[in-house]
Amino acid sequence: MGNEKNSSYKSERWRYLPPLKHVTYEAEYLVKKGRSRSALMEQECQGKSNIIAGENKAVSNVKLMRTLFLTSLFFLVTSLTMAQVTGTFKGKVIEESTKQPIPGASVYVNNLKVGATTDTGGIFVIRSIPVGTYPVTIASMGFQNKQISEVVITANKTYYTEIALLPLTSQLGEVTVMSFKGENNLLTPVSTYAYSREELFRSPGAQGDIMRALSSLPGVVSSGSQFSAIAARGQGTQDNVYMVDDIPMFNLSHLESEGYNSGFNDPNGGRFSIFAPRIIDNVQFQNGGFDALNGRRSSSYLALGVKEGNKESWSLSGQFDLMGATLIADGPVSQKTSIFASGRYQNFSALIRLLDEQRAAISYGDYLIKTTTEINAKNKLSFIAMYNPERPVRTIDDVESGKNINDDNSGGTTLYDHRGNKIMAGLNLRTLIDAKSYIKNVIYYRSSHVDNHFGRFNPSLDDDGVIINPASGGFDASLRTIKNDQQEIGYRSIYTKRFNKLTLTAGADAMVINLDYARTLDRTDTIYSFRSTDRQPGQQQNYQVLNPSLYNSSFDKATFNGSGYINLSWNISSVVTINPGMRYDYTGFTGQHTFSPRLSGSVAVDDRQSLNFASGIYYQDAAYADIAGQSAGNKLKNERSIQSILGYKMQFSSDLKLVVEGWHKDFRNVVVQPNRSQSYLNNNGSGYAYGADVNLTKRLSENYFGQISYSYMQSKRNNNDGLGEYDYVFNIPHTVSLMGSYKPNKQWIFSGKFRYSTGRPTDQYIVYTNVLNDPALLKYAQEVTSVNGTRLPDYISLDARVDYNKQTRWGVFSAFIDIVNVFNRFNVNTEVFLPDTGRVFNVGLGVFPTFGIRVEL
Known part of the structure; x- marks a missing residue:
C-alpha cells in the first residue's frame, strides 16, 4: 500500500462503513461512577467530622475509615467483576494476493458500533468488548469489504485472527460480501465454496466432521x-x-x-x-x-x-x-x-x-x-x-x-x-x-x-x-x-x-x-x-x-x-x-x-x-x-x-x-x-x-x-x-x-x-x-x-x-x-x-x- 492510498483513505474510508462512535465502555463508566460516589461520601464524612466536637471526633474517624474501606472494596470488586466480563479482539489485515499488511483498514464490530483502524503493520486491537458473539466487517479502499460472521469474545481473553482481503472487482462494486478464503476471487471464478469454523461446527448431521x-x-x-x-x-x-x-x-x-x-x-x-x-x-x-x-x-x-x-x-x-x-x-x-x-x-x-x-x-x-x-x-x-x-x-x-x-x-x-x-x-x-x-x-x-x-x-x-x-x-x-x-x-x-x-x-x-x-x-x-x-x-x-x-x-x-x-x-x-x-x-x-x-x-x-x-x-x-x-x-x-x-x-x-x-x-x-x-x-x-x-x-x-x-x-x-x-x-x-x-x-x-x-x-x-x-x-x-x-x-x-x-x-x-x-x-x-x-x-x-x-x- 502506497502513501497516496493512505492519505486518501482517511477522508473516504467511512463510505464503506457506518461512522464509528466514541465508546464509553460499561466497565469504564461504572469505575468512574464508583469514584464519584466515593468522593462525595468522603466529602460528606469530612463535613460531619468538622461539626462534631470533643468525644465524638474519635467515633467519626472510625466511621470515616470504615466508609473509605467499603468504598475502596466496592471499587475493587467492581473493577474485577467488569474485567471478567469483557475481552479483546485483535488481529492483522493483509492482502490475499500478496500477503502484504494493509494499513488504514477499518475493523467494525457491527452490533456494538465500535471499531478500530489498522496501523502500518496491518494490526488492529479493540478492547473491553462485552463477552458474546459478534459479526465484524472489515473494509479498505480498493478491496472487497469482508464480513466475519462470528467473532467469539471470551472473558479475559483475546480473540486473535489474520484476515485477508480480496481486491475490489467491478462485479461486486461496493457491496460488502460474506466471503471466506477463495470465494469471489477472480483466480477461482467457478465452483468455489467455503465454510467458516463456526459454520462447520454447527452443520447438522456432520457432528463436527x-x-x-x-x-x-x-x-x-x-x-x-x-x-x-x-x-x-x-x-x-x-x-x-x-x-x-x-x-x-x-x-x-x-x-x-x-x-x-x-x-x-x-x-x-x-x-x-x-x-x-x-x-x-x-x-x-x-x-x-x-x-x-x-x-x-x-x-x-x-x-x-x-x-x-x-x-x-x-x-x-x-x-x-x-x-x-x-x-x-x-x-x-x-x-x-x-x-x-x-x-x-x-x-x-x-x-x-x-x-x-x-x-x-x-x-x-x-x-x-x-x-x-x-x-x-x-x-x-x-x-x-x-x-x-x-x-x-x-x-x-x-x-x-x-x-x-x-x-x-x-x-x-x-x-x-x-x-x-x-x-x-x-x-x-x-x-x-x-x-x-x-x-x-x-x-x-x-x-x-x-x-x-x-x-x-x-x-x-x-x-x-x-x-x-x-x-x-x-x-x-x-x-x-x-x-x-x-x-x-x-x-x-x-x-x-x-x-x-x-x-x-x-x-x-x-x-x-x-x-x-x-x-x-x-x-x-x-x-x-x-x-x-x-x-x-x-x-x-x-x-x-x-x-x-x-x-x-x-x-x-x-x-x-x-x-x-x-x-x-x-x-x-x-x-x-x-x-x-x-x-x-x-x-x-x-x-x-x-x-x-x-x-x-x-x-x-x-x-x-x-x-x-x-x-x-x-x-x-x-x-x-x-x-x-x-x-x-x-x-x-x-x-x-x-x-x-x-x-x-x-x-x-x-x-x-x-x-x-x-x-x-x-x-x-x-x-x-x-x-x-x-x-x-x-x-x-x-x-x-x-x-x-x-x-x-x-x-x-x-x-x-x-x-x-x-x-x-x-x-x-x-x-x-x-x-x-x-x-x-x-x-x-x-x-x-x-x-x-x-x-x-x-x-x-x-x-x-x-x-x-x-x-x-x-x-x-x-x-x-x-x-x-x-x-x-x-x-x-x-x-x-x-x-x-x-x-x-x-x-x-x-x-x-x-x-x-x-x-x-x-x-x-x-x-x-x-x-x-x-x-x-x-x-x-x-x-x-x-x-x-x-x-x-x-x-x-x-x-x-x-x-x-x-x-x-
Missing part, C-alpha cells in the same frame, strides 16, 4: 451417513486433491477398508474425518475447474487451513461426547510464536451398543500440533505435525449366536483386523519479497501405513440364517493380507507477483516416494460372486477359483515425481478477466510426462452478476496400490479427463448468493479390472459425465444461515469389453439439499438439514443354488448379469442439531445433541452377497445420534 459438512454442497455426493468421503461431479472418492496448509495429503478419512473388495479399495471411502471439531479454521472447496497450481488428481480441490495458535492469550478446551473426548490447547509460547495442539480419541463401543449393531472393537485417534512464528515483518514460519492411528477389529469372539447374518449391517461372515496410521509433518515459510510479491516454500513428510487382515468363519445356521454356532465349521482369522506402506518427502516453492492488471503465480514441486506393498492370499480360495465376463472359456462351475499366483503381489520401490506450473490472472478490462495456466507433471512409477493447459475467466454483467467459465485437461496418477499389484511388464498410465464448466453468479446482497453451473467431463485411459479373480488391470476404460448445479446460499450473518441446492448428474463408464456403457457407481441423477440454522438468543442454536438423492446404482444378478454339488456344504453363488443395472432405494434423511452455549466468568460451557436421520429411515449404501444363504445383507445407516459437552477455560 469437515467431510460430512461438505456433502451438502451441490454436485457432491457421499455414500450416505455411514461414510464421510466425498465424490464430486461424476467421479470417485479417490479422485480429489486434498491439501492441508499447502501440504498434499493421501486422504483425510479413517476406516477405509483397503482390500475389502476382493483385494481392492472400498469405493465408499472412509467413514470419519481425521480432523476433530474446531481444528479446521477455513475451508476452500472447488468442484472442478481448478487452476494449474494443483494436479495429480482430477475431480475436485479441497484446501483446509488448520487453526493458528492465539498470539495473545491461552485457552484450554475439552469436548466429551458419546464416542470419546477431544482436548485442545491454544496460546502463545513466546512473543513471536504461538501453538495450537489437539488430541482426540474415539471408541465406538457405546454407540454400537446403543444402535444394536454388530459387535466389533473400533477405535481411532487424531493428534495434531501446529506452531506459528512471526520471525520478522517479512517472514512467517509455521510447523505442523499430525499422527492419526486407527484399529478396527472383528474376531470370532465378537460374533454372537442368535444373530441373523441376513440382517442389515450384520457383517456377514467376515473377520478383520486392521492396523493403520497416517503421519504428516511440514514446514511452511512465507516470505514477503517486496510490496507486490511473495514466495512460499514448503517442505514436508507424509506417510500412510496399512496392515489389513481379512478372515472368514463358517457358522452353523438355521433355515432363516440365524447363527446357531459361530465357529462350528471353523474359521480363518487371516486368509487375505494387505500391506501398503507409503512414504513421501516433498518440496514445494510457489512465487506470486501482482502487476497493475496482472497477477502471476509460478511454482515447482519435487517429491520422492517409497512404496512398500504386499498382497497375500494364504491358500486357494473360492469366490461366489462374479460377473458374466469373468467366466473362462469352457468353464462350467458357477463360482470362481482365486489362485494365489494370480492374486499375490509384492512391490518395494522408490521413485521421483516432479511438477512445474504457471498461472496468470489478467484483468483485460473492468468487465473481463481471464486466467490461463499450464501444468507439467512427471510421474516416476509410470514413466510418463504430461502437459495440462487450463483456462478460466469471468465476464461481469453488472455490479452483482457475472458469467464464469473454466476448461482444461486434468491428468490423474494411477493409485499406488494399483501400480504395485501389476506384473513387471504391465505399466499403468495416468487417467485423463477434459473438463468444461459454464456458470452464472448473482450476488443479491452481502450474505445471499445464487450460483448456477453446467458442466461436462470426458474420461480416457480409465483404469479397469477385466476379471475379478485376477489382479491384472489396464487402461482400456473410457466414459463421460455431465450435469448442472443450482445453489442459493445465505451465509452466516445476524442470527441465521441456510442453503438450498439441487444437482442433476449423469456419469457413465465403458470398460470396452463388448458389454457397452454402464452407470458409474457414483452416478446420482438427482440430489436436493436444504439446510438452515437459527440462533434466537446468545445461548441457543437450532439447525436442521434435509437431503434427498436418487439411490446408488447396484448390480443385477442371478443366484445359483448348491454350486459345490454337496448338500453337506451348501453354498450359493451370484452371477452379475448387468453391472450397476438397477438402483438401491432413494436416500432420504432429516438431520437435527441443537447447541447450548453459556459464557461464564471462567470460560465457556457448551452442550449439544446432533442426530443424523431423526426418523430412523434405513438408507442403504451397499448390498453384500452371502454365499451361506444366497441372500444379500444391506450396509447402511438408520438413526445415528451423538451428544456431548464442551468446556473452554
Whole structure:
C-alpha cells in the first residue's frame, strides 16, 4: 500500500462503513461512577467530622475509615467483576494476493458500533468488548469489504485472527460480501465454496466432521451417513486433491477398508474425518475447474487451513461426547510464536451398543500440533505435525449366536483386523519479497501405513440364517493380507507477483516416494460372486477359483515425481478477466510426462452478476496400490479427463448468493479390472459425465444461515469389453439439499438439514443354488448379469442439531445433541452377497445420534 492510498483513505474510508462512535465502555463508566460516589461520601464524612466536637471526633474517624474501606472494596470488586466480563479482539489485515499488511483498514464490530483502524503493520486491537458473539466487517479502499460472521469474545481473553482481503472487482462494486478464503476471487471464478469454523461446527448431521459438512454442497455426493468421503461431479472418492496448509495429503478419512473388495479399495471411502471439531479454521472447496497450481488428481480441490495458535492469550478446551473426548490447547509460547495442539480419541463401543449393531472393537485417534512464528515483518514460519492411528477389529469372539447374518449391517461372515496410521509433518515459510510479491516454500513428510487382515468363519445356521454356532465349521482369522506402506518427502516453492492488471503465480514441486506393498492370499480360495465376463472359456462351475499366483503381489520401490506450473490472472478490462495456466507433471512409477493447459475467466454483467467459465485437461496418477499389484511388464498410465464448466453468479446482497453451473467431463485411459479373480488391470476404460448445479446460499450473518441446492448428474463408464456403457457407481441423477440454522438468543442454536438423492446404482444378478454339488456344504453363488443395472432405494434423511452455549466468568460451557436421520429411515449404501444363504445383507445407516459437552477455560 502506497502513501497516496493512505492519505486518501482517511477522508473516504467511512463510505464503506457506518461512522464509528466514541465508546464509553460499561466497565469504564461504572469505575468512574464508583469514584464519584466515593468522593462525595468522603466529602460528606469530612463535613460531619468538622461539626462534631470533643468525644465524638474519635467515633467519626472510625466511621470515616470504615466508609473509605467499603468504598475502596466496592471499587475493587467492581473493577474485577467488569474485567471478567469483557475481552479483546485483535488481529492483522493483509492482502490475499500478496500477503502484504494493509494499513488504514477499518475493523467494525457491527452490533456494538465500535471499531478500530489498522496501523502500518496491518494490526488492529479493540478492547473491553462485552463477552458474546459478534459479526465484524472489515473494509479498505480498493478491496472487497469482508464480513466475519462470528467473532467469539471470551472473558479475559483475546480473540486473535489474520484476515485477508480480496481486491475490489467491478462485479461486486461496493457491496460488502460474506466471503471466506477463495470465494469471489477472480483466480477461482467457478465452483468455489467455503465454510467458516463456526459454520462447520454447527452443520447438522456432520457432528463436527469437515467431510460430512461438505456433502451438502451441490454436485457432491457421499455414500450416505455411514461414510464421510466425498465424490464430486461424476467421479470417485479417490479422485480429489486434498491439501492441508499447502501440504498434499493421501486422504483425510479413517476406516477405509483397503482390500475389502476382493483385494481392492472400498469405493465408499472412509467413514470419519481425521480432523476433530474446531481444528479446521477455513475451508476452500472447488468442484472442478481448478487452476494449474494443483494436479495429480482430477475431480475436485479441497484446501483446509488448520487453526493458528492465539498470539495473545491461552485457552484450554475439552469436548466429551458419546464416542470419546477431544482436548485442545491454544496460546502463545513466546512473543513471536504461538501453538495450537489437539488430541482426540474415539471408541465406538457405546454407540454400537446403543444402535444394536454388530459387535466389533473400533477405535481411532487424531493428534495434531501446529506452531506459528512471526520471525520478522517479512517472514512467517509455521510447523505442523499430525499422527492419526486407527484399529478396527472383528474376531470370532465378537460374533454372537442368535444373530441373523441376513440382517442389515450384520457383517456377514467376515473377520478383520486392521492396523493403520497416517503421519504428516511440514514446514511452511512465507516470505514477503517486496510490496507486490511473495514466495512460499514448503517442505514436508507424509506417510500412510496399512496392515489389513481379512478372515472368514463358517457358522452353523438355521433355515432363516440365524447363527446357531459361530465357529462350528471353523474359521480363518487371516486368509487375505494387505500391506501398503507409503512414504513421501516433498518440496514445494510457489512465487506470486501482482502487476497493475496482472497477477502471476509460478511454482515447482519435487517429491520422492517409497512404496512398500504386499498382497497375500494364504491358500486357494473360492469366490461366489462374479460377473458374466469373468467366466473362462469352457468353464462350467458357477463360482470362481482365486489362485494365489494370480492374486499375490509384492512391490518395494522408490521413485521421483516432479511438477512445474504457471498461472496468470489478467484483468483485460473492468468487465473481463481471464486466467490461463499450464501444468507439467512427471510421474516416476509410470514413466510418463504430461502437459495440462487450463483456462478460466469471468465476464461481469453488472455490479452483482457475472458469467464464469473454466476448461482444461486434468491428468490423474494411477493409485499406488494399483501400480504395485501389476506384473513387471504391465505399466499403468495416468487417467485423463477434459473438463468444461459454464456458470452464472448473482450476488443479491452481502450474505445471499445464487450460483448456477453446467458442466461436462470426458474420461480416457480409465483404469479397469477385466476379471475379478485376477489382479491384472489396464487402461482400456473410457466414459463421460455431465450435469448442472443450482445453489442459493445465505451465509452466516445476524442470527441465521441456510442453503438450498439441487444437482442433476449423469456419469457413465465403458470398460470396452463388448458389454457397452454402464452407470458409474457414483452416478446420482438427482440430489436436493436444504439446510438452515437459527440462533434466537446468545445461548441457543437450532439447525436442521434435509437431503434427498436418487439411490446408488447396484448390480443385477442371478443366484445359483448348491454350486459345490454337496448338500453337506451348501453354498450359493451370484452371477452379475448387468453391472450397476438397477438402483438401491432413494436416500432420504432429516438431520437435527441443537447447541447450548453459556459464557461464564471462567470460560465457556457448551452442550449439544446432533442426530443424523431423526426418523430412523434405513438408507442403504451397499448390498453384500452371502454365499451361506444366497441372500444379500444391506450396509447402511438408520438413526445415528451423538451428544456431548464442551468446556473452554
